[in-house]
Amino acid sequence: MSNPGFWARVVGSLAGAVLITAAFSGCTINGPDEPAPSPSSQQPQPQRPRDLPVKGLTEQQICGLVKPEQEPQIGAFGPSPAPKDGQQDFPGCVWQSPSGGVPYGIGVSVAPMGIDELQGTKMPPAPETAATYSIGEGFRAVQAQATGAEGLGCVVDVDAAEGQTLEVNIAMLQSGALPNQEQCARAKQAAEIVVGNLQQQG
Numbered sequence: 113m114s115n116p117g118f119w120a121r122v123v124g125s126l127a128g129a130v131l132i133t134a135a136f137s138g139c140t141i142n143g144p145d146e147p148a149p150s151p152s153s154q155q156p157q158p159q160r161p162r163d164l165p166v167k168g169l170t171e172q173q174i175c176g177l178v179k180p181e182q183e184p185q186i187g188a189f190g191p192s193p194a195p196k197d198g199q200q201d202f203p204g205c206v207w208q209s210p211s212g213g214v215p216y217g218i219g220v221s222v223a224p225m226g227i228d229e230l231q232g233t234k235m236p237p238a239p240e241t242a243a244t245y246s247i248g249e250g251f252r253a254v255q256a257q258a259t260g261a262e263g264l265g266c267v268v269d270v271d272a273a274e275g276q277t278l279e280v281n282i283a284m285l286q287s288g289a290l291p292n293q294e295q296c297a298r299a300k301q302a303a304e305i306v307v308g309n310l311q312q313q314g
Contacts, residue, residue, distance in 0.1 A: 216295075
């Protein structure tokens with residue numbers, strides 16, 4: 113993967129294995145072309161209202177960013193640390209949907225780079241669901257699906273702090289099991305929950 117700083121975790125089995133999927137992350141694999149700048153980085157963006165307390169969070173702390181009573185809202189349960197792949201080793205956590213329903217996972221991680229830098233590592237998003245909006249007190253969020261791999265999930269990147277981006281994604285075990293817009297709506301809802309809990313921390 114040409115940009116190892118970016119991650120996307122995809123639930124790899126009903127038992128809860130998690131894989132890194134290049135198509136979902138939007139990274140190129142041995143490609144000659146550099147990723148095009150994201151549209152969100154080509155125009156002035158609203159200033160972050162303050163820094164959220166995300167720097168240095170451990171996996172256990174990230175797994176606490178969705179409270180047990182909030183898990184039904186995201187439809188995923190039982191947080192567990194996201195496994196490492198040898199390249200993207202910053203901490204993350206994954207929640208799984210229950211068996212018998214639509215199989216997906218919700219992942220939360222903190223990328224050690226600013227949101228504009230992170231967006232610059234990604235390929236242009238699928239236009240159907242690409243969006244930029246505010247979450248919580250006014251934190252900029254960039255929503256995207258990988259072009260050609262929309263059925264695999266949706267990621268919401270949040271400008272959480274200086275040099276820190278909160279990444280929240282839904283990753284589908286069965287491609288296309290949810291409509292694209294619904295995938296992104298669930299990722300956004302999870303991001304709103306996480307940001308809300310971080311705001312309460314300080």
